Amino acid sequence: MLDGSLTRLLALKRAQKRAIQLVADSAILVFSFLLAMFLRLEGDDYLTHGGVWLAIGLTVPVSLLIFVRLGFYRAVIRYISMRAVRAIMIGVFASAVILFAVSQLLSLPVPRSVPAIYGLTALCLIGGTRMVMRRLFRNSAGAKRIPVIIYGAGDSGRQLLSSLEQGPEYRVVAFVDDAVELQGTDIGGTRVHAPGTVADLIERHGIETILLAVPSASRAERRVIVERLEMLPVRVQTIPGIADIVSGKAKVNELRDVAIEDLLGRDPVPALQALMASNIRGKVVMVTGAGGSIGSELCRQILRQSPAQLVLWELSELALYTLDMELRETAEAEGIDVPIVPLIGSVQNPGRMSAALERFGVQTIYHAAAYKHVPLVEQNVVEGLRNNVFGTKVVADAAIDARVEAFILVSTDKAVRPTNIMGASKRLAELVCQAAAERQSATTFSMVRFGNVLGSSGSVIPRFRKQIERGGPVTVTDPEITRYFMTIPEAAQLVIQAGGMASGGDVFVLDMGEPIRIADLADRIVRLCGLRPYRVIEGADAQTDPPDGDIAITFTGLRPGEKLYEELLIGAESAATLHPRIMTAHEATLAPAALDALLDRLLAACQTYDIAALRRLIAEAPTGYEPDARIVDLLWDGEVHHARPMLRAGE
Structure with a gap:
């Protein structure tokens, strides 16, 4: 009944609602005056005195006019704020003053204490009715809303409330805070x-979602909170970081799923500005593979280091267009005056690469262009090698010819004792750069090796989330598989700083922290969505009992060339550098003449599509390559196709 009346009231036009408030406030003011007179005189004889009615007759209209001017009737009762409460207090005080002035100036029979009693009574009734209506509206609406807990009662939590x-x-329904x-x-x-009462609050109020409002907390602090909540049967969401809120990029009520960084809980080390600017400030910088995950982040950070010019080299037209537009918008918004040059091109095209380096006078190259998805490269061996190995050779040779000052290769932990073609191709690319460093001194070559980055194309995290949204299962290759993880911004920042320390032929290894078990990561993501994971081994006998959970974690088996564990060092030797998260490794090299001979043999095998020979040649080189027994290349049929010669890179 009450809900129906409120619904009808809400459905009225704004003018009708204001008219109702004016009538109600008039009645309240009259009642407050009469009550004040009754309390003061302890009788009702005053009701027959015309002066009494004249006092209220003059006070009410003037008071309502003041209420209107103060904006009483612009405030929506459902959302009434402290500002509106202050307006009510000022308006009622003014009404009491008017009553006192009228009664004194006209010598009306109104005792001097009545305006004060009248003011207090009117304040309680006018303010009280609005508070009651506000509570009724909110209770009516709240019955249909999802009950949540806000974790964090600071400024952000209050804004979110x-x-x-x-x-x-x-x-x-509640705040939770460590303070x-x-x-x-x-x-x-x-x-x-x-925090210790969260489980009880969840059960008592039927909570399904907890909202984290701790944007200024460090990742380590957020990790502690997330670990405390992830075992509870609730979905955990968070508000944007404080930097995004302050800059206006996001609003405090834009709720998001908990970022994977919160699960890892690793705080970045502040950048050493001298290393960040070393190869960039005032120089012409080229990034190959600029549209990729690492390449695009390198471009964003390079742009803010004030290069003389930024050259974007990318094969994908869409990726190049998207990045070019983003960087130009960033430059305009932040007042950065850096020319940006978008070039479509393949790193396997020596003529175009040389022309670009000469035309723009490139001084620093960050070579991030590569095919990096292990299963795809395993199924497309020749193209993987041509792009990752011979493409690197093309860029390195062109850099030497153009007398580029610094060449930084973005490598991978999969280059260490690889069991797949992708990792082996990146180790060969390292050998190419090491040999290039040995045959000359004008260009400083270096390589930076690190593991998986969070949020990159093909990363497991987005895939897990999509699988959860579809109701599962979440697929993991093996219960024991582990990987190193790092955020894309941190990886790009460390790549830039490592390049600033290079002396020639250096292999830098980034400190990736502790390896993460992928199955455990999948469990945590499911739990943070408010669901319970359960594990199923693919191929096992069908379960007779209903599963004890909501989302299945299934294990599909290692893919061709995939390792259970990744490593960052081939040997045991590594040394510290100026940066606490960057080490330098001492790895085996191949003399330039020996490398050229190897590349000639590899190219010949590529031209005849001899996958078996390619695998054998890579294994014989100082790569540590231990191939999987299976050849899964999609065009390999066990024969060497001499009748299918392939063009050399760039022809």
């Missing part, structure tokens, strides 16, 4: 609880 109260989706001094207090009518 205010935003959610005005929205139709969530109803905040002891806040626990037990009320913020906006919502109690702040200790």
Whole structure:
């Protein structure tokens, strides 16, 4: 009944609602005056005195006019704020002053204490009715909203509470905060609880979602919070970081799933500015593979180091267009005056690469162009080698001819004792750069080796989330498989700093922290979505009992060429550098003449599509390559195709 009346009231036009408020406030003011007179005189004889009615007759219209001017009737009762409460207090005080002035100036029979009693009574009734209506509206709407807990009762948590109260989706039932001094207090009518009470709050209020509002906390602190919550049967979402909120890129009420960085909990080390600027500031910089995950982040960070010019080299037209537009918008928004040159091209095209280096006077190259997806390269061996190995050779030779000052190869941990063609091709690319460093001194060559980056194309994290959205299963290759992880911004920053320390032929290895078990990572992502994971071994007997969980984690078996564990060093030797998360490794090299002979044999095998010979040649080189027994190349049929010669790179 009450809900129906409220619904009809809400459906009225704004003018009708204001008219109702004016009538109600008039009645309240009259009642407050009469009550004040009754309390003061302890009788009702005053009702027959015309002067009494003249006093209220003059006071009410003037008071309503003041209320209108103060914006009483612009405030929406459902969302009434402290600003509106202040307006009510000022308006009622003005009304009491008017009553006093009228009664004194006209010598009306109104005792001097009545305006004060009248003011207090009117304040309680006018403010109280609005608070009651506000609560009724919110209770009516709140019954349909999702109950949530906000973790974090600081400024961001309070802003989030205010935003959610005005929205139709969530109803905040409690705050949770680690600060002891806040626990037990009320913020906006919502109690702040200790973290130890979360499980009880979830059960008592039927909570399905907890919202993290700790944008200024470090990743390590967020990790502690996430670990505390992930075993509870709730979905955990978070607000954007404080930098995005302050810059205006995001709003406090833009809820997101917990970032994978919160699961890893590793805080980045501040960059050494001298190393960041060493190969960039005032120089012409080229990034190959600029549209990729690492390449694009390198471009973003390079742009902010004030290069003389930034040359984007990319084979994909769409990726190049997207990045070019993004960088130009960033430059305009941040007042960065750096010319940006978008070039479509393949690193296997020596003529175009040389022309570009000469035309723009490139001084630094970050070579990030590569085919990097292990299963795809395993199925397309020749193209993987031509792009990753011979493409690197083309860029390296062109850099030497153009007297480029610095060449930094973006490598991978899969280059260490590889069991797949992708990793082997990156180790060969390292050998190419090491030999290039040995045969001359004008160009400083270096290589930077690191593991998986979070959020890159093909990363397991986005795939897991999509699988969860579809209801599962979440697929992992093996229960024991582990990988190193690093965020893309941190990886790009460390690549730039490593290049700034190079002296020639250096192999730098980034500190990736502790390896992560992929199955455990999948479990955690499922739990943070408010679901329970359960594990199924593919090919096992069908379960007779219902699964004890919501989302299956299935194990599909290692793919061709895939390793259980990745490594960062081939040998045991490594040394510290100026940066705590960058090491330098001492790896085997191949003399330039020996490398040229190897590349000639590899090219010949590529031209005849002799996959077996390619695998044998790579294994004989100092790559540590231990191929999988299976050849899964999609065009390999066990024969050497001498009748199918392939063009050399760039022809």
